[in-house]
Amino acid sequence: MAPNDITFFQRFQEDILAGRKTITIRDASESHFKTGDVLRVGRFEDDGYFCTIKVTATSEVTLDSLTEQHAQQENMTLPELKAVIAEIYPDQQQFYVIEFQCV
Template sequence: MKEKKITFYGRFESDILKGLKTITIRNRLESHYSKGEILNVYRYEDNVFFCTIEIDDVSTIDYNQLNDNHAKQENMTLDQLKEVINNIYPGEQSLYVLSFHLVN
C-alpha cells in the first residue's frame, strides 16, 4: 500500500508537534486529501519525517474570507497568515482548509 504523506515547511514543525497549528491552507493541487485520512508528515525542505496526523475536515475558502480564527489555528496573526499564503500561492483566491490533529 502506498504511503500517504503531506509536507510542511520546517518552520511549522514545532507548532504542529505542540498542537498549536491545527489547520493548513492549500491550493487546488493539494486539495485531494479527505476526512479520516492518516498522513505521514515530512519537512518540505529535506523530506524528513516528523509526525503523523489525521485529517478532520476539508473545506473550501476564498482568500478574502480568511479571518482571525484561521490565523489562530495556524498559530499566527491574520496579517502573517495572508503574507504566508501570498508567498506560497501568489494570486490564488480559491483555497482549501485542511483541519487536522496529531496522531503521534
C-alpha cells in the same frame, strides 16, 4: 521507508508537534485530502518524516474570506497568515483548509 503524504515548511514543525498549528491551507493540487485520512508528514526542505496526522475536516476558503479563527488555528495573526499564503501561492484566491490533529 514509506513516502510522506504531505509536507510542511520546517518552520512549522514545532507548532504542529505542540498542537498550536491545527490547519493547513493549500491550493487545488492538494485538495484531494478527505476527513479521516491518516497522513505521514515530512519537512518540505528535506522530506524528513516528523509525525503522523489525521484529517478531521476539510473546507474551501478564499484569501479574502480568511478569518481570525483561521489565523488562530495557524498560530499566526490574520495579516501574517494572509502574507504567508500570498507568498506561497502568488496570484491565487481559492484554497482548501485541511484541519488535522497529530496521532
